[in-house]
Amino acid sequence: MKPMGTVATLLRIFPYAKKALPRVILGTIAALGAHLFALTIPQFLRNLVNGLQDHGTVEKLVPAVLAVLALGICEAGFVLLRRWLVLTPGTHVEAGLRRTLYAKLQELPVSFHDKWPSGQLLSRATGDLSLIRRWLSFGLVLFVANAITIAVGLAILFTYNWLLGLIFFVSSIPIWVRGFKFEKNYHSIARLSQDQAGDLATSVEESVHGIRVLKALGRGDFASAKFARDAAELRGTEVKKANLIADIWIYLILVPEFAVGASMLVGVWLVSQGQMTVGALVAFFATTTVLRWPTESVGFLLSMTLDAKTAITRFFEVLDAPIEIDDPENPKTISEPKGRLEFKNVSFKYPDAPAEAAPLLDGVNLTLEPGESVALIGITGSGKTTLTALSTRLYEVTGGAIELDGIDIRDLSREELRRHMAMAFEDATLFSASVRDNVLLGRPEATEAELAQALEIAQAQFVYDLPEGLDTKIGEEGLSLSGGQRQRLALARAVAAKPSVLILDDPLSALDVDTEAMVEDALRTVLTATTALIVAHRPSTVQLADRVALLENGRITAVGKHSDLLATNAHYRHVIASLDEEKEAIR
Amino acid sequence: MSMQGVQDEEKIDLTKVEAKRLRARSMRLLLSLVRPVRRRLILSFSTVILSQAFRVVGPALIAYGIDQALPLAVKGDYIALWYTVGAYLLAATATAGLTYFFISYAAKINQDVILDLRQRVFVHTQKLSLEFHEKYTSGRVIARQTSDLDSIKELLDTGGNEMIAGLLYMIFTGVALVLLDASSFAVMLVSLVPLYFLTRWFQKQTRINYRKTRVASARLIVHFVETMTGIRAVKAFRKDTRNNAEYAGLVEDYRAVNAKVIQLFGIYDPGLILIGNLTVAGVLMIDGLRVIDGALGFGVLTAAILYAKRFFDPMEGMAMFYNAFQSSASALEKISGVLEEEPSVPEPVNPVPFKEHSGHIEFDDVEFHYSNGKTILPNFNLDIPGGQTVALVGTTGAGKSTLAKLISRFYDPTVGSVRIDGVDLREVANEDLRRAVVMVTQEAYLFSGTVADNIALGRPGASQSEIEDAARAVGVHEFIESLPDGYNTDVNKRGGRVSAGQRQLISFARAFIADPAVLILDEATASLDIPSERAVQNALRTLLAGRTAIIIAHRLSTVSIADRVLVMEHGQIIEDDTPAALIAGTGKFAKMHKAWRESLA
Numbered sequence A: 001m002k003p004m005g006t007v008a009t010l011l012r013i014f015p016y017a018k019k020a021l022p023r024v025i026l027g028t029i030a031a032l033g034a035h036l037f038a039l040t041i042p043q044f045l046r047n048l049v050n051g052l053q054d055h056g057t058v059e060k061l062v063p064a065v066l067a068v069l070a071l072g073i074c075e076a077g078f079v080l081l082r083r084w085l086v087l088t089p090g091t092h093v094e095a096g097l098r099r100t101l102y103a104k105l106q107e108l109p110v111s112f113h114d115k116w117p118s119g120q121l122l123s124r125a126t127g128d129l130s131l132i133r134r135w136l137s138f139g140l141v142l143f144v145a146n147a148i149t150i151a152v153g154l155a156i157l158f159t160y161n162w163l164l165g166l167i168f169f170v171s172s173i174p175i176w177v178r179g180f181k182f183e184k185n186y187h188s189i190a191r192l193s194q195d196q197a198g199d200l201a202t203s204v205e206e207s208v209h210g211i212r213v214l215k216a217l218g219r220g221d222f223a224s225a226k227f228a229r230d231a232a233e234l235r236g237t238e239v240k241k242a243n244l245i246a247d248i249w250i251y252l253i254l255v256p257e258f259a260v261g262a263s264m265l266v267g268v269w270l271v272s273q274g275q276m277t278v279g280a281l282v283a284f285f286a287t288t289t290v291l292r293w294p295t296e297s298v299g300f301l302l303s304m305t306l307d308a309k310t311a312i313t314r315f316f317e318v319l320d321a322p323i324e325i326d327d328p329e330n331p332k333t334i335s336e337p338k339g340r341l342e343f344k345n346v347s348f349k350y351p352d353a354p355a356e357a358a359p360l361l362d363g364v365n366l367t368l369e370p371g372e373s374v375a376l377i378g379i380t381g382s383g384k385t386t387l388t389a390l391s392t393r394l395y396e397v398t399g400g401a402i403e404l405d406g407i408d409i410r411d412l413s414r415e416e417l418r419r420h421m422a423m424a425f426e427d428a429t430l431f432s433a434s435v436r437d438n439v440l441l442g443r444p445e446a447t448e449a450e451l452a453q454a455l456e457i458a459q460a461q462f463v464y465d466l467p468e469g470l471d472t473k474i475g476e477e478g479l480s481l482s483g484g485q486r487q488r489l490a491l492a493r494a495v496a497a498k499p500s501v502l503i504l505d506d507p508l509s510a511l512d513v514d515t516e517a518m519v520e521d522a523l524r525t526v527l528t529a530t531t532a533l534i535v536a537h538r539p540s541t542v543q544l545a546d547r548v549a550l551l552e553n554g555r556i557t558a559v560g561k562h563s564d565l566l567a568t569n570a571h572y573r574h575v576i577a578s579l580d581e582e583k584e585a586i587r
Numbered sequence B: 001m002s003m004q005g006v007q008d009e010e011k012i013d014l015t016k017v018e019a020k021r022l023r024a025r026s027m028r029l030l031l032s033l034v035r036p037v038r039r040r041l042i043l044s045f046s047t048v049i050l051s052q053a054f055r056v057v058g059p060a061l062i063a064y065g066i067d068q069a070l071p072l073a074v075k076g077d078y079i080a081l082w083y084t085v086g087a088y089l090l091a092a093t094a095t096a097g098l099t100y101f102f103i104s105y106a107a108k109i110n111q112d113v114i115l116d117l118r119q120r121v122f123v124h125t126q127k128l129s130l131e132f133h134e135k136y137t138s139g140r141v142i143a144r145q146t147s148d149l150d151s152i153k154e155l156l157d158t159g160g161n162e163m164i165a166g167l168l169y170m171i172f173t174g175v176a177l178v179l180l181d182a183s184s185f186a187v188m189l190v191s192l193v194p195l196y197f198l199t200r201w202f203q204k205q206t207r208i209n210y211r212k213t214r215v216a217s218a219r220l221i222v223h224f225v226e227t228m229t230g231i232r233a234v235k236a237f238r239k240d241t242r243n244n245a246e247y248a249g250l251v252e253d254y255r256a257v258n259a260k261v262i263q264l265f266g267i268y269d270p271g272l273i274l275i276g277n278l279t280v281a282g283v284l285m286i287d288g289l290r291v292i293d294g295a296l297g298f299g300v301l302t303a304a305i306l307y308a309k310r311f312f313d314p315m316e317g318m319a320m321f322y323n324a325f326q327s328s329a330s331a332l333e334k335i336s337g338v339l340e341e342e343p344s345v346p347e348p349v350n351p352v353p354f355k356e357h358s359g360h361i362e363f364d365d366v367e368f369h370y371s372n373g374k375t376i377l378p379n380f381n382l383d384i385p386g387g388q389t390v391a392l393v394g395t396t397g398a399g400k401s402t403l404a405k406l407i408s409r410f411y412d413p414t415v416g417s418v419r420i421d422g423v424d425l426r427e428v429a430n431e432d433l434r435r436a437v438v439m440v441t442q443e444a445y446l447f448s449g450t451v452a453d454n455i456a457l458g459r460p461g462a463s464q465s466e467i468e469d470a471a472r473a474v475g476v477h478e479f480i481e482s483l484p485d486g487y488n489t490d491v492n493k494r495g496g497r498v499s500a501g502q503r504q505l506i507s508f509a510r511a512f513i514a515d516p517a518v519l520i521l522d523e524a525t526a527s528l529d530i531p532s533e534r535a536v537q538n539a540l541r542t543l544l545a546g547r548t549a550i551i552i553a554h555r556l557s558t559v560s561i562a563d564r565v566l567v568m569e570h571g572q573i574i575e576d577d578t579p580a581a582l583i584a585g586t587g588k589f590a591k592m593h594k595a596w597r598e599s600l601a
Helices: A006-011 A014-053 A058-107 A110-115 A118-160 A162-209 A211-217 A220-272 A278-319 A384-391 A414-420 A435-439 A448-457 A461-465 A483-496 A513-527 A562-568 A570-577 A580-586 B016-074 B079-127 B130-135 B138-180 B182-229 B231-236 B239-292 B298-311 B313-340 B400-407 B430-436 B451-456 B464-473 B477-482 B500-514 B530-543 B579-584 B588-600
Strands: A341-348 A361-368 A373-377 A399-404 A421-424 A501-505 A531-535 A547-552 A555-560 B361-369 B375-384 B389-394 B415-420 B437-441 B518-522 B548-552 B564-569 B572-577
Touching: A006 A278, A014 A058, A014 A118, A014 A278, A014 B239, A014 B298, A058 A118, A058 A278, A058 B182, A058 B231, A058 B239, A110 B231, A118 A162, A118 A278, A118 B138, A118 B182, A162 A211, A162 A220, A162 A278, A162 B079, A162 B138, A211 A220, A211 B130, A211 B437, A211 B500, A220 A278, A220 B016, A220 B079, A278 B016, A278 B298, A341 A384, A361 A373, A361 A384, A361 A399, A361 A531, A373 A384, A373 A570, A384 A501, A384 A531, A414 A421, A414 B231, A421 A483, A435 A448, A435 A483, A448 A461, A448 A483, A448 A513, A461 A483, A483 A501, A483 A513, A513 B588, A547 A562, A547 A570, A555 A562, A555 A570, A562 A570, A570 B530, B016 B079, B016 B138, B016 B298, B016 B313, B079 B138, B079 B313, B138 B182, B138 B298, B138 B313, B182 B231, B182 B239, B182 B298, B182 B313, B231 B239, B239 B298, B239 B313, B298 B313, B361 B400, B375 B400, B375 B572, B389 B400, B400 B415, B400 B437, B400 B518, B400 B548, B430 B437, B437 B500, B451 B464, B451 B500, B464 B477, B464 B500, B464 B530, B477 B500, B500 B530, B564 B579, B564 B588, B572 B579, B572 B588, B579 B588
Parallel strands: A361 A555, A373 A531, A373 A547, A421 A501, A501 A531, B389 B548, B389 B564, B437 B518, B518 B548
Antiparallel strands: A341 A361, A341 A399, A547 A555, B361 B375, B361 B415, B564 B572
């Protein structure tokens, strides 16, 4: 994609700000109004000074002062108006963007999340969006209003005296030239700094999520050193950024001041020659004072605009990402789910795998009849977990098809597909919510009895002993529970969803032998009625299944009963049963 | 005591005592951050003083130009005018130069302070014990280190420039006006009264609301991080729609408090402009009368008006600074809370030398309760001679993992002591302990970086061949070689493309390369398939020679390599013997072993 121009990029955000736009425009007008009132004040000063010069009286003074007073109040009123108009809608735009980004991120396929560190996503959802809000309700409004004010102010300066006006006009040119150059330099460094901040957020996140590993290996210092390097890099970028800003400040201060100096020289000369009144000169200086802030603000408004541009670019990097795994236009439905799952010549290759690499799955054929449970066996890395992920469309097959009750799963809505199929993952992700909410995640409408049943099947009755029983909030990722406890809750969650197809990815790996036996007994009652695909590493887990399928070199090379395969298939024995030597050793 | 550390962190309405405590804590942190840079701060401060002084000279020179140089110019004498203009340009150049220096110099100081704070928080959270991390969600730790730090950064970015410059500018403008015309200054002095009250009001209103913003923003981050790290489960259980609603609620909470804060500023800022304009009108009225009386020249009138107008110029910037200050004050409150948390397993002040070890482990009358009072180990005694391989067996909750965590000092015993080679672990420097004791857990976390980096985490500085040897030992070498870039393959976020089993093998390689005297394996083979487990076990046989090892496993196959089996129940050892002796007996282990054998058939 070729980089977009600043204006084109900024414009992309407007569809998301449609509702706020009328008020932003009104706000800009209010801002302009406030500035114009401020610019009017010197006019009255001129008349006042000129009036006072030839035998001034109190009668001349009072109306002028009152006029200045009224204008001053109006200016403040318009500033109030501007802020009132723009600020609340701005926060709505920010909130809307945040919701949009979040919803999009949830829509994006797992393969997207594999690629993007969540720190980078987080920095987009927080800092970047508030930057966009500030730019929209503050930067943009003032940029437009200030630019017009400067133009009007210059025109007014011309009315006092064309020569003085010309001095100011000419002097503004270097500021603009410098401004454009600044834009070019600043932009790349702003992007760098935001990306580095995202990387830093990723470091922070990993250091927190991987805290156990860091502690177990005593690598806290090592992580800190890496973090320190990243942070120092960001520091360097920020300092460079500040230098650029400092650079433009020179121009913003120096140029107007030189113009004032030159104006003083010319102005006093003009007055001495009688070509200009003292009042006009006083008003001239008062006007330049009013213009001072709008001129100086050009610097930070420009940098703010560029920061916003970068933030918008980063926002759209996520928004433009293809969803890839989408709902069909006219989704089919399964009215009476039976639970027949069929893999038809399924092949799959991860999108980021090298082009020359062989597909991970290459022509998988497997049928699970309704109510049947099949154990999937294969060595580590053979693609078992990938195959389970394909069947709920966490990834999309690259060839062949998966059918549920005779319907290609791509013809079902994802919502419906995932209602029919529930998964228990190997790493049991729990959310910060009550035990109840976690277990009923797949079917919130389940009854208490069903909940109790699911907990019993998974042998997760320990939850009743938690401080608040089923209402105990379990920590983020369920960290305060043991691995075995988490796994049982994840299993209960899959069971409670009452799907027609259950997918269990090595669901009992963290359980001790006794518990495992109890869970297996209870699971059998469920599995008689439910189709199940069970990834297994252990003979004990294999016992749960009616049949076993062996995954080897991307294909199913053997299907049959455990005992038969054990007797006939050497690779099968290698994968699952070659514990003979251990048996010997322990005997 | 209330408000200690991160306790009551989400409390909004504080009592006076509590608020004072938080302020004092934040202030201490701020001062400690400023101390190392104080010399440079003074230099930067001096440049501000000078630059603002030069800046203030301007209107006075204009006044001089109109009142003195103009009459002379009318008479044809332009020398005074030239001098005035020259002085004006000189002052302007000085202002610009000093401002340039100040901005870039102050940025360096600010960035150093931020860097310092970032590192302090990072290092401190790394030091905090697991107990802290288990109750303080990771999302909140992340919020402290991202959004809270950003708000402090914003304070420094705007603050350094605006606040000091603004304040000085106001003071100097005041001084200049006193020198130029004291009675004009008197008018301006009056304006300070409403200014004071307006600011007081603003400050009071915002403080509470900023506290709310920090809390709301942390909740937003916690939810966000959890969703993104658990995206598979989110999708599989169709939590996305519900999540959208939940997140929308949090977004709206944050928006509402944020809007409130912004609105307050929306009143404060026009209030400042109003006071400024009223002052200008006041000065104009009084000085106008004096001009009529002939007591004042037009030049001074102009200067007085310019000063009165400019006097309030920096107020907006200062208000913005104040805004950032309030926001970061709440952030500082939260961060200082985290920094106040003491590691519950503190480093010893005078560590006992601990270099050579045989790995002899002793538990001496150890009791252990969790902070909620639940007893895990009641009066526990155990002696593991150096070099022994011990298997720990028992049901979930029997206390096996606690035992492992006590040896690796993730926790300290509530009563009694745990010793290695006769030294209480509480007296061993963390670095020495970690070199001696390494634990591999079921949760195999991979950090972003290459596979080689992840293995080398066990021993930074390990050579490529050492890394490969470790990988070969656990049988993961071929797999790594098959990756697109071999050992240099980037394992993206949370080891996305590496299966759970492979992840566990890599973390095994990590432990192998660490080469500790005591190795603890807590369910470390749970996700391995049988061929991998066999490879690991073969590797363990050689690796464990001459080392003490504690193996916790449900898979009794692992037990075969142990010299000794401990069967635990309710925090106590109920059987303790060689595997062969236990299998031959009639105890719990014999039963378990029988059941396991049957499951293999």
